[in-house]
Amino acid sequence: MGKRNKGKAKQANKERQAAVTKQQQEALEAQIEQLQIDVDDNFLQQPEDNNVVIEKCKHGYESIPEGSYLHQFRKDFFDTFHQASDGDGPECMPAALLAALNATVNKYLGVWKKVEMIERIISSLLFSGTQSILDGNIEQAHESAVFVSFFEDYNAIMRRTQASFNWPKMSELALDERTLVGFLRKRIPCTCLNERYNAVKHMTKMGFCSNPQCVLRDGKVERSATNYCAECRCVTYCSQACQKDDWPRHKCYCSLFAMRRAAFDATQK
Numbered sequence: 001m002g003k004r005n006k007g008k009a010k011q012a013n014k015e016r017q018a019a020v021t022k023q024q025q026e027a028l029e030a031q032i033e034q035l036q037i038d039v040d041d042n043f044l045q046q047p048e049d050n051n052v053v054i055e056k057c058k059h060g061y062e063s064i065p066e067g068s069y070l071h072q073f074r075k076d077f078f079d080t081f082h083q084a085s086d087g088d089g090p091e092c093m094p095a096a097l098l099a100a101l102n103a104t105v106n107k108y109l110g111v112w113k114k115v116e117m118i119e120r121i122i123s124s125l126l127f128s129g130t131q132s133i134l135d136g137n138i139e140q141a142h143e144s145a146v147f148v149s150f151f152e153d154y155n156a157i158m159r160r161t162q163a164s165f166n167w168p169k170m171s172e173l174a175l176d177e178r179t180l181v182g183f184l185r186k187r188i189p190c191t192c193l194n195e196r197y198n199a200v201k202h203m204t205k206m207g208f209c210s211n212p213q214c215v216l217r218d219g220k221v222e223r224s225a226t227n228y229c230a231e232c233r234c235v236t237y238c239s240q241a242c243q244k245d246d247w248p249r250h251k252c253y254c255s256l257f258a259m260r261r262a263a264f265d266a267t268q269k
Contacts, residue, residue, distance in 0.1 A: 060189040061127030062120055073108040074121055078147075080104065091212045091219065093174060094167050097150050115155050122151050129184050133196055138177065145173040145180050148187070163264035164257060168228070168236045171208035175220055178203040210235035211246035232257035 064071045080103040085096035104112075111117045129144030149170045156162035172179045178200045185193040207223035209216060214237075221238040229235050229243065234257045235250060237243040 056131075057190050057192055059127050059130040059192055060123065062123040064120060064124050069108075070111065070117060070120060073104060073111045074124065076107070077101075077104050091210060093146065093170060094165070097146075097165075097170075101154075112154075115158060118151050118155050122148055125151070126184060126187050129180075130188055130192060133181065133184065134192060138180075141184070142174050142180055145183055146170045149173055149183070160264075160267065163261045164234060167234055168208060168210075168226075171210075171219075171236075172206065172223065175208055175218060176206040176223075178205055207236055207238075209238035209242050210250070211237060211242040212249070213245060214238060214242050229254060231255070232261065 064074065077100045081096050081100040084099040085092055101112075111121075125144045125148045129141045129148065132138070132141035132144060150165065153162060153165045157164065173183055181193055181197050181200050185197050205223040206220050207226040209219040209221055209226070211219070216238060219238070226236040226238060227240075227243070229237070229250065232254045234254075235246075237246065
């Protein structure tokens with residue numbers, strides 16, 4: 001009788017434990033079900049206008065804190081550029097960009113000496129240029145793209161992978177919308193400019209004549225019709241006549257550019 005009673009007691013204990021486990025499982029399932037109902041109810045009860053702010057795409061932008069060393073550098077560089085250019089055409093752009101570099105190089109040597117710092121500036125400019133296109137501010141987008149190209153060239157020169165600044169490219173970015181949109185679109189990780197690119201990709205690509213006295217409006221000419229200076233390859237012209245007319249001005253720095261390019265080419269062999 002003793003063994004039989006022990007066996008019954010053991011079986012009863014197992015049954016009680018199984019019942020408790022079943023109750024716990026049922027309670028857990030009920031809680032999960034209620035949580036799912038609460039989530040569904042909250043979703044269904046959301047008002048149509050709930051003032052939810054949908055964050056805009058940052059186009060790969062790495063933010064620069066306002067008031068920071070890098071933020072102040074950007075402001076000073078842009079201010080100097082605008083003062084030096086004073087609203088003049090693309091022919092004055094190289095001088096204005098170099099003036100901004102020279103005016104900031106001593107104060108912000110910590111930026112100019114570090115590739116990663118310049119890359120952060122480029123990132124912020126890609127954001128502003130892309131967003132300006134989307135907002136319909138094409139002039140601002142042109143300027144941002146010119147700055148991107150300048151800082152990219154600067155980093156390439158510092159890395160010794162490029163001989164000098166590509167001034168004709170910057171001029172095209174300042175004037176030609178197709179070049180502008182395609183340039184920015186290749187450099188952002190999102191697809192925000194795809195629609196705009198499809199709208200402009202059939203446009204004729206425009207180049208720039210470096211002769212300040214060129215009779216063409218803003219010096220704009222079809223890119224296929226432009227010719228580089230054979231000596232330095234740092235400027236382009238719409239015709240031999242314009243190149244000849246500009247020679248007294250261009251010869252002052254043509255040989256310097258040519259020597260730099262020759263020295264760079266020698267290091268690549």
